[in-house]
Every structure is written in structure tokens, then in C-alpha cells.
Amino acid sequence: MRCEHCNAELAPTNIVCPNCGTPVAKDVEGFENTSSIRKEMKRIVDENGKDILKKKNISKLIAFLNDYIPEYEKERKLLKRMINDGVLARLYSEKNEKTALMQARAYMHNELFLDENAADFVLVCFAHMLGWQYQPL
Numbered sequence: 001m002r003c004e005h006c007n008a009e010l011a012p013t014n015i016v017c018p019n020c021g022t023p024v025a026k027d028v029e030g031f032e033n034t035s036s037i038r039k040e041m042k043r044i045v046d047e048n049g050k051d052i053l054k055k056k057n058i059s060k061l062i063a064f065l066n067d068y069i070p071e072y073e074k075e076r077k078l079l080k081r082m083i084n085d086g087v088l089a090r091l092y093s094e095k096n097e098k099t100a101l102m103q104a105r106a107y108m109h110n111e112l113f114l115d116e117n118a119a120d121f122v123l124v125c126f127a128h129m130l131g132w133q134y135q136p137l
Contacts, residue, residue, distance in 0.1 A: 023135050031121040037075050038128040040068045045129050053129065055089050082122045085112055097132050
């Protein structure tokens with residue numbers, strides 16, 4: 001396994017890269033394809049620009065999910081639901097990254113009744129799209 005930031009070799013037990021300190025991406029429990037999906041989510045932004053994350057482009061973003069992650073139906077449905085329920089818009093509009101992530105996690109858990117693992121999976125994917133670091137609690 002290699003660091004996504006500096007390409008250094010990583011041991012399976014590393015939680016941060018020993019070379020650059022970047023947190024090592026791990027799959028969220030119950031979502032064994034987290035790493036693959038988050039990379040595809042980031043690719044959507046890289047290939048279509050950050051404007052794809054704006055509220056006015058939500059239908060385009062959802063269509064891209066069908067194109068970029070067609071084989072991950074369970075995860076795609078969850079991400080679509082969270083986009084439609086405004087989680088991504090909340091993250092995108094908040095200036096403070098830590099505050100945005102904490103508020104989004106609380107909203108998903110308390111208002112949308114997602115379990116902790118599902119909320120963490122969504123935040124891992126959305127944070128990566130925004131260029132943020134998020135490590136599940």
C-alpha cells in the first residue's frame with residue numbers, strides 16, 4: 001500500500017504516513033469499498049470542477065455518481081440520499097472544515113437517523129471531494 005499524498009510505502013498497520021504525516025485512508029466498517037469510492041468521488045470533482053458541488057448542479061452530480069460508481073449500488077444510494085438531504089450543501093457552505101464535519105455528522109446521526117458507520121462513510125467520501133481530511137472517530 002502507498003501513501004496517496006507522497007507515494008511512500010506504507011505498512012498495513014500505519015495510521016499516518018511515516019514520510020509526510022498524511023492520514024492513511026481506511027475502509028469504514030460495513031463499507032469495504034470506501035477507498036475505491038472516495039477516489040471516484042474525488043475524480044468527479046477533478047474532471048468536472050468544484051462547481052459540480054454547488055446546489056444548482058446537484059442533479060448533474062447525482063448523474064455522475066451513476067457513471068463513476070455504477071457497481072456500488074448500496075453506497076451510491078446512500079450518497080445520493082445524503083446529497084438530496086443537503087449534507088453536501090451544508091459542508092460546502094460552511095467555512096470552518098472541522099465545524100462543518102462535526103455539524104454534518106450530528107445532523108446525519110440525529111436528524112436523518114444514520115448509524116455512525118454510514119455517517120462516517122458519507123463524510124469520508126464528501127470530505128475527500130472537498131479536499132479535506134476526515135478520519136472516522
